[in-house]
Amino acid sequence: MFSDLSILPPDPILGLGQLYKQDPNPNKINLSVGVYQNPEGITPIFAAVKQAEQQMLAAQNTKTYIAQQGDDAFLAGMATLLLGDALVAELGDRAGGVMTPGGCGALRMSAELLIDSGKSKTVWASDPTWANHFPLLQSAGLELKTYRYYDAETKGVDFQGMVDALSQIPEGDTVLLHACCHNPTGANLTKVQWDEVIGILAQRRLLPFIDIAYQGFGDSLDDDAYGIREAVKRLPEVLIAASCSKNFGLYRERTGAILVVSDTVETTKAALSHVMGAARKSYSIAPYHGGGIVGTILSDAGLTEMWKTELEQVRLRMKSLRQQLCDGLNTAQSQQNFDFVGKSGGMFCYLGISQAQILKLRADYGIYLLDSSRINIAGLSEVNLPVIIDAVAKTMES
Numbered sequence: 001m002f003s004d005l006s007i008l009p010p011d012p013i014l015g016l017g018q019l020y021k022q023d024p025n026p027n028k029i030n031l032s033v034g035v036y037q038n039p040e041g042i043t044p045i046f047a048a049v050k051q052a053e054q055q056m057l058a059a060q061n062t063k064t065y066i067a068q069q070g071d072d073a074f075l076a077g078m079a080t081l082l083l084g085d086a087l088v089a090e091l092g093d094r095a096g097g098v099m100t101p102g103g104c105g106a107l108r109m110s111a112e113l114l115i116d117s118g119k120s121k122t123v124w125a126s127d128p129t130w131a132n133h134f135p136l137l138q139s140a141g142l143e144l145k146t147y148r149y150y151d152a153e154t155k156g157v158d159f160q161g162m163v164d165a166l167s168q169i170p171e172g173d174t175v176l177l178h179a180c181c182h183n184p185t186g187a188n189l190t191k192v193q194w195d196e197v198i199g200i201l202a203q204r205r206l207l208p209f210i211d212i213a214y215q216g217f218g219d220s221l222d223d224d225a226y227g228i229r230e231a232v233k234r235l236p237e238v239l240i241a242a243s244c245s246k247n248f249g250l251y252r253e254r255t256g257a258i259l260v261v262s263d264t265v266e267t268t269k270a271a272l273s274h275v276m277g278a279a280r281k282s283y284s285i286a287p288y289h290g291g292g293i294v295g296t297i298l299s300d301a302g303l304t305e306m307w308k309t310e311l312e313q314v315r316l317r318m319k320s321l322r323q324q325l326c327d328g329l330n331t332a333q334s335q336q337n338f339d340f341v342g343k344s345g346g347m348f349c350y351l352g353i354s355q356a357q358i359l360k361l362r363a364d365y366g367i368y369l370l371d372s373s374r375i376n377i378a379g380l381s382e383v384n385l386p387v388i389i390d391a392v393a394k395t396m397e398s
């Protein structure tokens with residue numbers, strides 16, 4: 001049965017992680033994969049997560065199946081996190097969610113929902129976008145096209161290019177947007193730009209499909225959801241794919257949610273039934289453990305406060321590392337102005353260096369960044385920053 005299969009090429013992000021593991025250089029530094037690391041280089045468990053997990057396990061007296069939609073406390077907590085109290089109250093059952101295995105599960109099941117709708121199969125994604133958007137959405141039968149987003153000259157958002165591109169998308173298509181902390185570029189829309197984008201979506205009857213994998217890593221939990229909340233206020237339908245991997249540090253627990261908002265309760269219920277129908281055909285019901293932890297945190301004021309405080313510390317540390325990298329590179333070399341590094345936000349940034357320089361950093365210094373020059377800001381530390389700055393500067397000056 002399987003003897004004719006050849007080995008698939010490795011995933012561009014996870015495959016680089018394997019190369020890094022095999023590199024014998026004792027001073028190697030991995031800036032490729034998107035995980036947060038503390039000053040000791042460890043991806044820590046949030047104290048609020050640990051406490052909620054212990055509480056949850058102590059109270060648990062069965063491992064029977066949960067409801068297909070997922071844990072109630074989790075779904076209610078996620079709706080509030082994404083939409084805020086006022087919108088949740090106003091929308092009632094016009095907003096509804098389904099628990100999914102991570103943000104990837106949410107994206108893939110959203111793709112199934114879009115296919116089931118029987119409407120346009122075309123989804124427009126930013127150029128560039130997170131590499132895994134393509135296989136996740138295309139494998140469900142969607143066609144992915146791109147709209148202009150990143151300006152390699154200014155190393156920021158090409159907003160006029162984006163507006164021009166969105167204004168030409170055929171009515172009824174879907175537009176995939178990063179709610180915050182754009183992956184891979186770190187170049188984000190301002191609130192004024194979000195307002196304009198949402199205006200175009202309204203005018204051209206385009207469905208916003210918003211991927212939010214870094215809420216709380218950008219400006220704040222509320223600011224990072226600005227685009228989602230404004231879209232929900234102004235548009236008849238919004239589809240949201242959320243991940244709890246980064247902001248709750250639950251990577252391996254595979255925790256996420258789809259949130260559907262529409263103009264009638266019936267439409268939302270029908271859409272959610274299709275999401276659950278699609279899930280039934282693959283993994284059936286999302287794993288409970290991570291969602292149970294998030295639900296425990298978000299339904300307890302004390303744990304919520306504790307988690308928010310920890311998340312804010314993570315956010316501020318990443319912001320400071322980003323600024324230190326920006327200042328350090330500007331001081332150490334004269335080939336390129338790196339102010340854009342300080343101006344971008346979230347977990348990632350394009351360094352904007354050449355392919356040859358990226359390969360040289362890997363070969364000579366054991367510093368791993370993606371071929372696109374994307375670096376994980378959260379992989380920087382007070383210890384490795386001077387080494388990285390020195391290596392990048394020497395590579396650029398050579």
Ligand SMILES: Cc1ncc(COP(=O)(O)O)c(C=O)c1O
Nearest residue numbers: 102103104130183211213243245
């Ligand atoms: C933009 C974006 N969306 C979604 C995800 C999905 O994350 P996960 O499936 O690990 O929750 C990621 C993870 O890296 C991401 O960067």
